[in-house]
Amino acid sequence: MGLDELAKLSEGFAGEVVRPADPAYDAARAVWNSMIDRRPGLIVRPTSADDVVAALRFARAQELVVAVRCGGHSIPGFSTCDGGIVIDLSLMRGVEVDPERCIARVRGGSLLAELDDAAQAHRLVCPVGVVSHTGVAGLTLGGGMGRLQRKLGLTIDSLLAVDLVTADGQVVRASEDENPELFWGMRGAGANFGIVTSFEFRLHPFEGLVTHGTVTHPIERAEQLAERYRELVEEGPDELWTSFGLAVGGDARGPVASVSVLHSGSPAEAERHLAGLRALGDQLEDSIEPKAYLASQRLFDAPMEWGQRFAMKSSFLASLPEPLVREWADQISRVPKGAEGGFSVWAWGRAIASVPEQDTAFTGRDAAFWAGAEIVWNDSGLDDACRDWARAGIATAAPHASLGRYVNDVTEVGSDVARMIYGDAKYGRLVALKREWDPENVFRLNQNITP
Numbered sequence: 001m002g003l004d005e006l007a008k009l010s011e012g013f014a015g016e017v018v019r020p021a022d023p024a025y026d027a028a029r030a031v032w033n034s035m036i037d038r039r040p041g042l043i044v045r046p047t048s049a050d051d052v053v054a055a056l057r058f059a060r061a062q063e064l065v066v067a068v069r070c071g072g073h074s075i076p077g078f079s080t081c082d083g084g085i086v087i088d089l090s091l092m093r094g095v096e097v098d099p100e101r102c103i104a105r106v107r108g109g110s111l112l113a114e115l116d117d118a119a120q121a122h123r124l125v126c127p128v129g130v131v132s133h134t135g136v137a138g139l140t141l142g143g144g145m146g147r148l149q150r151k152l153g154l155t156i157d158s159l160l161a162v163d164l165v166t167a168d169g170q171v172v173r174a175s176e177d178e179n180p181e182l183f184w185g186m187r188g189a190g191a192n193f194g195i196v197t198s199f200e201f202r203l204h205p206f207e208g209l210v211t212h213g214t215v216t217h218p219i220e221r222a223e224q225l226a227e228r229y230r231e232l233v234e235e236g237p238d239e240l241w242t243s244f245g246l247a248v249g250g251d252a253r254g255p256v257a258s259v260s261v262l263h264s265g266s267p268a269e270a271e272r273h274l275a276g277l278r279a280l281g282d283q284l285e286d287s288i289e290p291k292a293y294l295a296s297q298r299l300f301d302a303p304m305e306w307g308q309r310f311a312m313k314s315s316f317l318a319s320l321p322e323p324l325v326r327e328w329a330d331q332i333s334r335v336p337k338g339a340e341g342g343f344s345v346w347a348w349g350r351a352i353a354s355v356p357e358q359d360t361a362f363t364g365r366d367a368a369f370w371a372g373a374e375i376v377w378n379d380s381g382l383d384d385a386c387r388d389w390a391r392a393g394i395a396t397a398a399p400h401a402s403l404g405r406y407v408n409d410v411t412e413v414g415s416d417v418a419r420m421i422y423g424d425a426k427y428g429r430l431v432a433l434k435r436e437w438d439p440e441n442v443f444r445l446n447q448n449i450t451p
């Protein structure tokens with residue numbers, strides 16, 4: 001890109017510009033998943049909505065492919081590109097809480113940690129994901145699952161409004177009252193319609209300790225533990241988040257089966273509700289204990305730090321039958337040596353299912369469980385084997401799958417993928433929205449709705 005072109009960007013743009021020859025370029029182009037190694041022509045860091053408008057106008061005038069970045073955690077690498085422009089919102093971070101109205105205004109480049117901290121400072125919470133260096137924008141625009149989801153729903157269920165810059169450079173607000181159809185699409189397919197510069201969330205009163213941790217058993221007890229897990233899911237209160245897991249690697253322990261919980265009621269209630277799980281006996285480890293909510297939100301930040309290679313496949317499930325648990329326990333033995341891999345199953349339903357399926361673009365509220373096959377490794381020689389393992393792992397769940405896919409986990413790309421994620425009826429509605437707001441498909445680095 002010549003200096004003349006860049007001079008055009010600097011008109012009305014107050015942010016940072018990083019070019020391939022700059023010393024900061026390699027750090028600036030990195031994204032969370034080390035599998036993704038792309039070389040954008042330009043990385044710009046706006047400081048305001050006006051800067052975003054200027055960057056977008058420039059990109060369109062130069063006919064550049066546009067990637068938009070918040071936390072950079074997109075697993076397939078949608079927030080970077082080869083040769084185009086990355087509009088990186090990392091200078092647009094910050095959260096303001098109105099404790100009287102229980103509302104948070106979150107700038108478009110903020111990370112979960114900032115929202116968690118600002119809300120908890122007022123004994124409030126927004127239900128978000130479980131690794132606090134994830135971006136609020138990418139997580140929210142796809143749905144947002146987390147440990148408070150059975151009590152408070154998905155992150156989008158607390159979303160009140162977004163301010164976004166649309167493909168033609170307009171600044172638009174979407175909420176139940178303003179552009180309600182666009183607001184519908186933003187909640188589940190939001191990366192398709194514009195660059196969000198600000199989110200407004202409803203916050204919920206939340207104080208005291210949570211009871212959080214994992215009970216771990218040898219993998220031979222997987223089926224017995226799964227049975228106890230199903231009971232817990234069925235009988236436990238909305239305050240109880242539960243995850244069933246099978247894993248190997250990492251801390252060098254042999255294959256294990258586990259149940260993780262976060263109980264957001266009182267420690268006494270938690271003790272009562274978790275007694276059955278903890279009474280199985282002979283566990284390898286029981287780390288369940290009361291702790292601050294913010295401590296639990298940071299627990300996986302270090303193990304899931306930037307710079308690792310990562311692959312995953314996920315599915316919504318109508319049930320978690322014994323034969324599937326048996327097959328997965330068997331597949332754990334095929335995780336390539338040197339990698340850390342496993343299956344995790346999260347209980348769905350309750351607050352998630354209390355929002356009608358047609359109310360948001362997000363698809364999959366009627367599932368009983370979400371399940372993922374996830375694998376982390378560092379040696380690039382294992383790339384194919386690890387990707388194959390995740391693919392084969394989730395393929396075995398196909399007979400038990402229910403409608404929809406969680407867009408934020410979907411790593412396949414292709415023209416039919418978005419239809420599979422949202423189902424035929426919603427896909428048609430999303431195409432109509434895309435034609436209205438982004439007919440030239442400027443925002444195409446996402447699970448793309450083709451206009």
Ligand SMILES: Cc1cc2nc3c(=O)[nH]c(=O)nc-3n(C[C@H](O)[C@H](O)[C@H](O)COP(=O)(O)OP(=O)(O)OC[C@H]3O[C@@H](n4cnc5c(N)ncnc54)[C@H](O)[C@@H]3O)c2cc1C
Pocket residue numbers: 032067068069070071072073074075078079089108109128129130131133134135136137138139140141142143144145146190191194195196197304408409445446447
């Ligand atoms: C370690 C890790 C932990 C995770 N944990 C959870 C979890 O607990 N719960 C959960 O639901 N998901 C989780 N995810 C998945 C996560 O929600 C998605 O990867 C999400 O897309 C990440 O958002 P981001 O802003 O960090 O990503 P980015 O890579 O910056 O962006 C992701 C997508 O959003 C678009 N985008 C980014 N910012 C904006 C914006 N301001 N306006 C419009 N579009 C924008 C990008 O163009 C891209 O398509 C996790 C992922 C990782 C890697």
